[in-house]
Amino acid sequence: MLHASPLHIIGGRPLTGELEIQPSKNAALPIIVASLLSKEPVTLHGIPRLSDIYTILEIVSHLGTRCAWIGPNSVVLHTPELTSIETPYALVSKMRASFIVMGALIARAGEAKVSMPGGCAFGHRPVDQHVKAFRALGVELEEEGGSFHARRAGALSGSFVFDMLTVGATQNAILAAVLGEDQVQLDNASIDTDVVDMVNFLNSLGADIRGAGTNTITVHGVRELRGGEYRVIPDRIEAGTFLIAAAATRSRLTLTNVNTPHLRAISSKLSEMGVVILENGDSLLVDATRELRPAHVTALEFPGFPTDLQPQMSALLATVPGTSVVTDKIYPDRLTHVVELNRMGADIVVSEHTQVIQGATLHGAPVRAADIRAGAALFIAALAAEGETVIDGMQYINRGYERLAERLRGVGAQAYQGEPLLAAAMD
Numbered sequence: 524m525l526h527a528s529p530l531h532i533i534g535g536r537p538l539t540g541e542l543e544i545q546p547s548k549n550a551a552l553p554i555i556v557a558s559l560l561s562k563e564p565v566t567l568h569g570i571p572r573l574s575d576i577y578t579i580l581e582i583v584s585h586l587g588t589r590c591a592w593i594g595p596n597s598v599v600l601h602t603p604e605l606t607s608i609e610t611p612y613a614l615v616s617k618m619r620a621s622f623i624v625m626g627a628l629i630a631r632a633g634e635a636k637v638s639m640p641g642g643c644a645f646g647h648r649p650v651d652q653h654v655k656a657f658r659a660l661g662v663e664l665e666e667e668g669g670s671f672h673a674r675r676a677g678a679l680s681g682s683f684v685f686d687m688l689t690v691g692a693t694q695n696a697i698l699a700a701v702l703g704e705d706q707v708q709l710d711n712a713s714i715d716t717d718v719v720d721m722v723n724f725l726n727s728l729g730a731d732i733r734g735a736g737t738n739t740i741t742v743h744g745v746r747e748l749r750g751g752e753y754r755v756i757p758d759r760i761e762a763g764t765f766l767i768a769a770a771a772t773r774s775r776l777t778l779t780n781v782n783t784p785h786l787r788a789i790s791s792k793l794s795e796m797g798v799v800i801l802e803n804g805d806s807l808l809v810d811a812t813r814e815l816r817p818a819h820v821t822a823l824e825f826p827g828f829p830t831d832l833q834p835q836m837s838a839l840l841a842t843v844p845g846t847s848v849v850t851d852k853i854y855p856d857r858l859t860h861v862v863e864l865n866r867m868g869a870d871i872v873v874s875e876h877t878q879v880i881q882g883a884t885l886h887g888a889p890v891r892a893a894d895i896r897a898g899a900a901l902f903i904a905a906l907a908a909e910g911e912t913v914i915d916g917m918q919y920i921n922r923g924y925e926r927l928a929e930r931l932r933g934v935g936a937q938a939y940q941g942e943p944l945l946a947a948a949m950d
């Protein structure tokens with residue numbers, strides 16, 4: 524991944540005004556992949572301009588999709604035919620979400636060669652559930668030299684019960700089963716918003732998928748999908764990140780373009796801590812100007828508290844007087860933020876994957892983001908800290924947060940992304 528210039532933040536001042544939330548990265552990625560199932564043009568609105576999106580567009584282009592941006596957040600994708608059934612490691616390793624091209628290729632071409640997704644900074648991320656689901660539904664799958672070769676003789680059929688709730692494997696199995704004459708039943712399926720949005724998109728093109736948002740999903744195969752137009756949901760992780768940033772800086776801030784029901788786990792945890800959150804249609808006012816209380820947080824599958832907000836929550840709790848406890852049941856080793864937050868004066872001790880956090884006063888420091896959400900935790904801490912923080916590893920943060928410095932400046936923060944000399948010009 525190419526290095527990006529560091530982010531400089533002079534913290535210690537509240538955020539004010541209004542911030543518009545971008546469309547969801549983690550919903551858009553599988554929807555772009557799902558467009559491979561149609562021979563007709565598909566127009567997608569609500570595609571964020573993020574490096575992960577450019578990576579997935581590169582992957583589908585490699586497979587035969589013609590992609591064109593037709594607006595700031597709109598693309599037309601057209602795959603009249605696949606030109607390859609192979610996705611090389613160089614592309615898959617950039618982003619784990621790309622592994623679901625496997626399901627799309629199995630459906631459209633009957634065959635796929637996809638590299639194993641790489642490890643990542645927060646630990647082992649297995650794909651056994653994807654593999655087991657494919658095999659149970661009739662796909663022949665071999666592993667050869669770090670790559671999977673999948674083939675199906677006919678339409679997928681039968682049923683599979685996942686061992687755990689997995690977003691990626693649920694999406695992969697659904698994609699593989701959409702085209703055909705048979706029926707597939709998936710039990711203990713993920714009810715995550717990103718699964719539901721992908722299913723809504725596929726159904727809008729003529730797929731017949733029932734039960735999304737429940738633990739039993741049935742896919743009735745259809746002969747083909749038509750083209751269409753679809754708008755991706757707002758990003759609940761970006762919204763949650765800025766809600767937490769507002770709380771950490773004890774601000775009053777309005778977020779617009781939010782899907783409030785998707786944010787319940789975060790809003791209710793923040794409310795428990797003393798943050799006032801007022802919902803108004805698709806906007807939300809957060810008022811964190813009163814004294815906050817510490818909390819116990821456990822990251823779980825949707826609708827529980829998301830793992831993608833666990834590091835950010837730790838950053839907030841590091842500023843709240845008293846003892847807080849944070850654990851992550853999805854990725855227990857998602858902890859690369861801890862040592863960096865401690866460099867900024869936080870008091871976080873990790874014992875058997877549990878973070879025990881004593882509230883403290885944070886100060887600016889040079890820090891490094893090792894992954895996307897650890898980076899978000901660092902910019903939240905930097906906004907709350909006294910003095911200047913310089914955050915390196917912006918290439919990870921840029922995966923999930925569009926025009927971050929500019930948007931933070933828009934709500935009153937002192938933030939500048941650039942080399943040190945340029946950043947010195949910050950007011």
Ligand SMILES: CC(=O)N[C@H]1[C@@H](OP(=O)(O)OP(=O)(O)OC[C@H]2O[C@@H](n3ccc(=O)[nH]c3=O)[C@H](O)[C@@H]2O)O[C@H](CO)[C@@H](O)[C@@H]1O
Nearest residue numbers: 549648649650651652653687688689690691692824831853
């Ligand atoms: C349930 C959950 O919160 N999923 C999050 C997870 O999705 P991601 O797609 O990475 O993970 P999954 O939802 O597929 O996995 C959930 C859990 O199941 C395990 N697992 C998964 C697949 C498999 O084949 N074998 C296996 O053991 C994973 O290690 C994890 O502990 O990280 C993404 C990026 O941070 C988030 O956007 C998702 O919301």
Ligand SMILES: C=C(OP(=O)(O)O)C(=O)O
Nearest residue numbers: 549618619620831895896
């Ligand atoms: C870790 C993330 O993405 P990925 O699963 O693609 O690594 C994320 O969005 O927080």
